[in-house]
Amino acid sequence: MTTQERIERSYEPGAYAAQARGWIETNLTDALRTDRATQEASLAEKIAFEAAQHEAGLVGITWPVEYGGHGLGLREHLEANREIGLSPMPNAVNSIGKELAGPIIMTVGRDDQKRDLLPKILKMENIWCQGFSEPGAGSDLVALRTRAEKTADGWKVNGQKIWTSGASKSQYCLLLARTGSADDRHKGLMLFAVPMESPGIDVREIVSIDGARSFCEVFFNNVMVAEENMLGAPDEGWAAASRVLSIERATNRMYRSWRFESEIDHLVAACRSDNRTYQILKGYSAEIAQARIAVENLKGHVETMVADLLNGQQIGPRGSLPKLYWSEAHQRWAQMAYEVTTRFPLDGGQALTDARARFETIYLASRAETIYAGTTEIQLDIISKRILNLKKAA
Ligand SMILES: Cc1cc2nc3c(=O)[nH]c(=O)nc-3n(C[C@H](O)[C@H](O)[C@H](O)COP(=O)(O)OP(=O)(O)OC[C@H]3O[C@@H](n4cnc5c(N)ncnc54)[C@H](O)[C@@H]3O)c2cc1C
Incomplete structure (x- = not known):
């Protein structure tokens, strides 16, 4: 269609x-x-x-x-x-399947792969994780060392991934591995759809600041991956991954601006339920106003990008703008909202208990928002070089 x-x-x-x-x-x-x-x-x-x-x-x-x-x-x-x-x-439990693996399969996958893998993502039969980052390769992803070696029986994978969200509950890993030499950097990288039940995969959960066990280390020890599980052509891994990542940075979790708005509404409504708390909130009116302005700016970013995509325009590096803006503004908001809830009276009622629990979770999760999907410094680098065309100072 x-x-x-x-x-x-x-x-x-x-x-x-x-x-x-x-x-x-x-x-x-x-x-x-x-x-x-x-x-x-x-x-x-x-x-x-x-x-x-x-x-x-x-x-x-x-x-x-x-x-x-x-x-x-x-x-x-x-x-x-x-x-x-x-x-x-x-x-979403399967946001990686729906917002990263799915679009990549749609772009570079064969028709039989699309027919097999895509419906299972939507039906939640296959949850996906993203095996990109490694202990020595995060922002500088092309430093990755996990190797896929061609054999008579398919590809033999050896290496280690880290910060693999949701790996312990996933059926598939979108793996970025090196088929060429480490000096090739962007060349010699390939994407694979790797079934997580393959022999030789060892998943170890990492407990994060909020007590969650979502993060994992994933070890690949002589894991055999069938030829048919290659996604795209050899050497196409980097181009495919970066092309899709730029669109996804713009449109991923498109609901974020409205979620941010509803969080502000929630805090204000909770504070209004108890007069003592409402007096506390009044001391934060400038910060609330700033957060509301950020939300309106973010909605503008998202709506403009959707309009551009519908007009057939490329998003390219502009995907970094909403990512940077949302993560920085939301992190500031989450810190302020949490601070307000720590001042709630303990006998304030259920609305305050609910808000206290929610904003503590949001605050802890927000610490990672300026790191995942590319750190703030990396977004600034992309914006300065690829949008503003600034040259490095001599
Ligand atoms: C909640 C969360 C979920 C994640 N989920 C996944 C996942 O599912 N799969 C996956 O593959 N990865 C995942 N990651 C990993 C994430 O992609 C990396 O953490 C991120 O790319 C940063 O890499 P790093 O942690 O190695 O830090 P580094 O790259 O070592 O960076 C450390 C610091 O140095 C700065 N820095 C690095 N390079 C430069 C530069 N050139 N100029 C200026 N400053 C620089 C960074 O901004 C940062 O402040 C997740 C991370 C988090 C926090």
């Missing part, structure tokens, strides 16, 4: 949002809501909820129908994401 055909299938403006809102209101249970201090939903419940979101048309919106998607346009994607952001829905 061409982009034009997808646009023609589009809904009336606002209709998709109304449908999404209705579905969320009916299906988001208390256990799943992130604005309640109650018991968190289990992994199985979150997986089922995510599969149901796909059925309801909130996920895979722009993916072609033949690969399990809904064959619609970015406008519907944006409408649904606004509603997702405005609700206290949990973050």
Whole structure:
């Protein structure tokens, strides 16, 4: 289906949002809501909820129908994401499958790979993790040393990945490995779809600051990967990964600006529930105003990029602008919001208990926001060199 055909299938403006809102209101249970201090939903419940979101048309919106998607346009994607952001829905378990592996497979995969792998991502049959970073290769990703060596039986992989989010619950790893010499840098890199149950893969969880066990180290010891699990042509790994990463940096978690907005609304509403707390909040009015301005700026970034993509324009390095702006502004907001909640009276009632729990989680998670998907310094480097065309000082 061409982009034009997808646009023609589009809904009336606002209709998709109304449908999404209705579905969320009916299906988001208390256990799943992130604005309640109650018991968190289990992994199985979150997986089922995510599969149901796909059925309801909130996920895979722009993916072609033949690969399990809904064959619609970015406008519907944006409408649904606004509603997702405005609700206290949990973050996706399979965001790497849907926002990174899926688009890469769509771009460089063979048709049989697309037909096999893509629907299983949307149905939550296959959760994916991203095996890019290594102990010696983060910002400088092309320093990676995990090797894939060609043998008569396929590719033999040896090496170590780190900070692999969700590896211990994943069925597949999107692996970036080196097939050439380490001196080749951008050349000789290849992407593979590696089944996590392959013999020789050892996953070790790392406990993070919030007590979560999402991060992992993944060791590959003589892991055999079938020829047919190569994604794209040899040497195409870097080009494919960077092309998709720039689009994804712009459109990933498109709901973020609206989630940010709903967090501000939540804090204000919680403080209003208790007069003592409301007096505390008044001391932060300048910071709240700054956060609201940041939200409006971010919405502008996202809406402009969606309009540009719909007009067939490339996003390229501009994807770094919303990533940098959101992560810095949201981290400042999260620190302030957490500070406010630490001043809540302990006898203030349930609304304050819920807000205290939520903003502590948000604050801890925000510490990583200026690191993952490329650190602040790396975004500044991209913006200065590739958008502003600034030269290095002599
Ligand atoms: C929550 C979270 C989830 C993640 N999930 C995944 C995942 O699923 N899969 C995966 O592969 N990786 C993942 N990562 C890893 C992430 O991509 C890396 O942490 C990131 O790229 C930075 O690399 P590094 O940690 O090696 O730090 P380094 O690259 O060593 O950077 C250390 C510091 O030096 C600065 N720096 C580095 N180079 C330059 C430069 N050229 N100019 C100026 N400053 C520089 C950086 O900005 C940073 O402040 C995750 C990270 C986090 C925090």
